[in-house]
Amino acid sequence: MNTYLALDLGGTKLLIGEIDDQGNVLRHKKYESGYFNQPAALEFIKQSLDDYIATVGWKKKPIAMGLGVIGRINPEQGEWLQIDPKRTTPIPLAKELSKRYDMPCFIDNDVKSATRAVQLFGLGKTSNNFIYINVGTGIAAGTVVNGQIIRGGHFNAGEVGHTHSGLCLAIPCGCGRNDCVEQIASGIGFNTCARILREKYPTRLQIPEDQSRRVDATEIFSLSKQGDPLCVQLVENASMALANLIMNLTRMSDPEMIVLGGGIVSDGYLHTKILEKLNPTTMRFVTHGVVLTKLNPNFIGLIGAGAVAMNEAY
Ligand SMILES: [Zn+2]
Secondary structure (H helix, E strand, O other): OEEEEEEEOOOOOOEEEEEEOOOOEEEEEEOOOOOOOOOHHHHHHHHHHHHHHHOOOOOOOOOOOEEOOOOOEOOOOOEEEEOOOOOOOOEEEEEEHHHHHHEEEEEEEEEHHHHHHHHOOHHHHHHEEEEEEEEEEEEEEEEOOOOOOOOOOOOOOHHHHOEOOOOOHHHHHHOOOEEEOHHHOHHHHHHHHHHHOOOOOOOOOOOOOOOOOOOOOHHHHHHHHHHOOOHHHHHHHHHHHHHHHHHHHHHHHOEEEEEEEEEOOOOOHHHHHHHHOOOOOOOOOOOOOEEOOOOOOOHHOOOOHHHHHHHOOO
């Protein structure tokens, strides 16, 4: 058995762990990062990894390390190009870490890493043409066509959260357009919509006055089940936005399967609502269905980073 060092860097946390070649998480530890730019993130990764090695250590010495990080990545060059348009300081992340820790290092975007986890260890084993859609704090997708993940000319393919939801709610998005799927159906989107639509619909939902604190999506689902007018509407909008996204993407790449993952869909409630809204004609070739990933939602990014270290499929 080989083991791999895996690092999953999201918007606010870094999860470090050791993965075996079957995708099992052997050990792990979580570090809170806060908001960062790329140079600060590199320092944070080094500090956290030094701590991990000192306090957790190996079950078996890893033969390579893999990182899944937010933003645009050139996986072949191992370069971290951008977090978002406001945070663009390209750094040779893989080279830096490989030198410091004396082992091969490979990197990829976090959602594309999760897509690799689905490919190697999840439902993706049964199909060479599928789309993994991550619905968490934001929304993005990994599109697999003939076994290859689509990357595009600037490694920016898959930012499907910034496609139009098909709903006309006049909710502005940071990308410059209105009513993007991410503004309606992600963790950020539920928060934004709850604050805007509370004027129109009565609710028992707790909406923090402090704008930096987000509305809890779990509470929205729970109140929606009880018929709370605002929460019913938020769930209706989000599931319609995601159903439209799924149908649009299906027309684009002709997948056999759509796999959903991420914190917002993991309890299955939104999944049921989405299925009700899919058009059978549009979905007729998606023969493996629209399904929830079976990989543990808490570890899919980490397992993906391990899969990146295994470096089996670009
Ligand atoms: Zn947008």
